[in-house]
Amino acid sequence: MAITDNLRMVLKVCQLYYIENLSQKEISSQLGISRPQISRILSNARNNNVVTVQINNPFVEESKLERALVERYRLKDALVLDTTADRPGHSEAEFGKMAAECIDAYIMDHNRVGVMSGQTIANLARSVQRINRRGLEFVPLVGGIGATGAGWHANAIAQRLAECSGGNCYILNAPIIVQSRQSRDILIREPEIASVLQKGAACDAVIVGIGEINEDSTNVKAGALDRDSVKRLKEAGAVASVCTTYLNAQGKIIGTEQDERTIGITLEQLKRSRTIALAIGKSKTESIKAALSSGYIDVFITNTETAREIAN
Amino acid sequence: MAITDNLRMVLKVCQLYYIENLSQKEISSQLGISRPQISRILSNARNNNVVTVQINNPFVEESKLERALVERYRLKDALVLDTTADRPGHSEAEFGKMAAECIDAYIMDHNRVGVMSGQTIANLARSVQRINRRGLEFVPLVGGIGATGAGWHANAIAQRLAECSGGNCYILNAPIIVQSRQSRDILIREPEIASVLQKGAACDAVIVGIGEINEDSTNVKAGALDRDSVKRLKEAGAVASVCTTYLNAQGKIIGTEQDERTIGITLEQLKRSRTIALAIGKSKTESIKAALSSGYIDVFITNTETAREIAN
DNA sequence: CCAAACAATGAACAAATGAGCGGAGGCAGA
DNA sequence: TCTGCCTCCGCTCATTTGTTCATTGTTTGG
Numbered sequence: 001m002a003i004t005d006n007l008r009m010v011l012k013v014c015q016l017y018y019i020e021n022l023s024q025k026e027i028s029s030q031l032g033i034s035r036p037q038i039s040r041i042l043s044n045a046r047n048n049n050v051v052t053v054q055i056n057n058p059f060v061e062e063s064k065l066e067r068a069l070v071e072r073y074r075l076k077d078a079l080v081l082d083t084t085a086d087r088p089g090h091s092e093a094e095f096g097k098m099a100a101e102c103i104d105a106y107i108m109d110h111n112r113v114g115v116m117s118g119q120t121i122a123n124l125a126r127s128v129q130r131i132n133r134r135g136l137e138f139v140p141l142v143g144g145i146g147a148t149g150a151g152w153h154a155n156a157i158a159q160r161l162a163e164c165s166g167g168n169c170y171i172l173n174a175p176i177i178v179q180s181r182q183s184r185d186i187l188i189r190e191p192e193i194a195s196v197l198q199k200g201a202a203c204d205a206v207i208v209g210i211g212e213i214n215e216d217s218t219n220v221k222a223g224a225l226d227r228d229s230v231k232r233l234k235e236a237g238a239v240a241s242v243c244t245t246y247l248n249a250q251g252k253i254i255g256t257e258q259d260e261r262t263i264g265i266t267l268e269q270l271k272r273s274r275t276i277a278l279a280i281g282k283s284k285t286e287s288i289k290a291a292l293s294s295g296y297i298d299v300f301i302t303n304t305e306t307a308r309e310i311a312n
Numbered sequence: 313m314a315i316t317d318n319l320r321m322v323l324k325v326c327q328l329y330y331i332e333n334l335s336q337k338e339i340s341s342q343l344g345i346s347r348p349q350i351s352r353i354l355s356n357a358r359n360n361n362v363v364t365v366q367i368n369n370p371f372v373e374e375s376k377l378e379r380a381l382v383e384r385y386r387l388k389d390a391l392v393l394d395t396t397a398d399r400p401g402h403s404e405a406e407f408g409k410m411a412a413e414c415i416d417a418y419i420m421d422h423n424r425v426g427v428m429s430g431q432t433i434a435n436l437a438r439s440v441q442r443i444n445r446r447g448l449e450f451v452p453l454v455g456g457i458g459a460t461g462a463g464w465h466a467n468a469i470a471q472r473l474a475e476c477s478g479g480n481c482y483i484l485n486a487p488i489i490v491q492s493r494q495s496r497d498i499l500i501r502e503p504e505i506a507s508v509l510q511k512g513a514a515c516d517a518v519i520v521g522i523g524e525i526n527e528d529s530t531n532v533k534a535g536a537l538d539r540d541s542v543k544r545l546k547e548a549g550a551v552a553s554v555c556t557t558y559l560n561a562q563g564k565i566i567g568t569e570q571d572e573r574t575i576g577i578t579l580e581q582l583k584r585s586r587t588i589a590l591a592i593g594k595s596k597t598e599s600i601k602a603a604l605s606s607g608y609i610d611v612f613i614t615n616t617e618t619a620r621e622i623a624n
Numbered sequence: 625c626c627a628a629a630c631a632a633t634g635a636a637c638a639a640a641t642g643a644g645c646g647g648a649g650g651c652a653g654a
Numbered sequence: 655t656c657t658g659c660c661t662c663c664g665c666t667c668a669t670t671t672g673t674t675c676a677t678t679g680t681t682t683g684g
Contacts, residue, residue, distance in 0.1 A: 050367065053366075
């Protein structure tokens with residue numbers, strides 16, 4: 001019988017190591033067992049669950065959901081926030097607030113960060129107090145949507161975030177969709193626009209929302225998308241939009257007629273960047289599933305309610 | 313606020329480190345935090361009891377008693393065996409058996425091991441199957457006691473242990489107590505005796521019992537000590553004997569008239585050796601307390617019952 | 625009874641971890 | 655607004671820990 005299996009000895013070593021915080025060398029000389037043996041004993045103890053590490057986690061459910069999401073959709077990381085606890089009904093605002101407090105964990109110093117437009121991200125931007133990173137550079141990934149909705153324009157978000165981090169930002173002076181391919185081609189050759197688009201395609205991290213394809217969606221309400229277009233997209237199988245790209249239920253990219261009239265970064269262009277997506281809402285369930293399945297999302301931030309819907 | 317204090321982050325790092333067994337480097341690159349920060353986060357988590365290590369210990373009581381004994385009597389180590397579980401009533405034999413299985417944990421390869429006589433140690437020796445150490449050398453620490461009691465003579469024990477370990481042993485061909493100082497002086501000059509005594513005084517480890525000073529003790533029964541001597545020892549305040557030395561209730565060594573007629577190693581001579589004492593029994597409670605208080609005992613092996621008596 | 629496979633162990637090495645140092649910002653008070 | 659202090663972070667080095675390999679002992683099958 002190897003010494004490694006002597007339970008009394010194993011327990012004694014564990015006690016000394018984990019509770020009394022002696023080093024393996026100290027235990028070794030105290031008990032007169034060679035140092036590698038101590039290492040083996042401890043290793044065995046862990047494997048046989050003689051010692052178990054308990055993580056005192058007040059966010060049990062969130063953590064479970066996060067793990068489930070990472071597993072299910074092969075994400076790099078997920079963050080699930082409990083928005084129901086404090087104020088039921090205000091989940092969008094609350095989510096923005098909580099996300100704002102966590103977002104800097106996903107951004108490094110001197111990163112170039114692309115930002116998408118959208119209410120979810122605007123909520124975040126609105127609540128951000130301070131981003132503890134240096135030398136950040138924010139780049140809008142798409143042009144403006146219609147004449148209204150300025151509050152959730154990518155430019156505005158980039159500006160706000162730059163302000164809160166002490167970094168700087170770029171402005172994309174262009175609409176997201178124009179009338180013709182020709183218009184787009186002209187615009188994207190404008191140096192001022194081209195340079196921003198180029199930077200947008202070369203970000204370290206990007207923050208995007210996930211859009212639903214629905215007559216009631218904010219895109220439609222803001223006039224960026226008309227009901228006919230929605231109908232056509234639906235017929236083509238689109239269930240989600242990320243940046244300027246539409247996805248079907250399997251998460252595959254769907255080419256559309258609009259693509260040629262769109263000014264902004266495509267999902268495929270985000271491959272090199274750490275793509276952080278935020279989305280909540282029961283109506284977005286299918287859209288989120290599709291977007292996460294696409295493989296383009298690295299980090300997904302949502303709330304418990306939504307996470308429960310999509311985790312299974 | 314330092315990242316180190318962001319609970320969500322701390323929890324995520326703990327999860328990855330302790331549960332999913334990623335290295336700090338891996339976590340660092342996955343979460344985009346520098347490696348030393350991960351180290352700090354984990355360190356904080358331990359300090360703040362965000363993670364706790366649980367030792368799944370089926371010997372809860374024994375371990376507690378061991379710690380209590382080590383603490384109370386400043387021992388290097390203690391081993392408490394539960395002899396009551398299997399066969400009530402046979403605790404001496406059972407204790408010998410269990411101690412026999414553990415004794416090699418306290419002996420190193422190539423050690424010279426001194427052994428005392430006594431029933432407790434003889435019980436151990438009787439039950440030993442195999443000592444997994446190489447190159448051991450056993451030395452009896454005292455001479456023989458009377459003409460009977462050969463079974464628990466130190467020589468016999470040394471022989472038995474040598475046999476079970478594949479090592480060798482010495483024999484001390486002398487009685488433990490002789491009639492006069494002159495006899496002793498002659499005997500201990502005998503080269504054959506002197507050399508063994510010399511080896512006994514230079515052991516790596518010694519295994520000793522703890523004797524009680526009592527008319528009913530085995531020493532008296534065996535005729536090694538007459539009732540008058542016991543009476544005189546008691547009057548002198550002796551409550552325990554270890555090797556050839558008597559101790560008072562405070563654990564202080566008491567010089568006696570017998571000392572000059574005794575052939576064997578004294579307690580003081582054991583200072584350089586790792587002294588392992590074994591003792592059980594309600595009648596020995598006070599003797600054990602005194603012996604442990606003496607400061608000469610490094611490791612004490614006993615049973616739960618006795619440990620409970622002396623731990624407080 | 626011997627040989628060969630197997631198991632256990634310690635030495636040496638490689639990887640992982642923790643600690644101290646110095647620089648870069650942020651904040652408070654002048 | 656400026657200055658000085660103070661905190662936080664990454665770099666580097668020392669320590670600790672895990673692993674591989676060779677040696678030794680042990681057991682099983684011929």
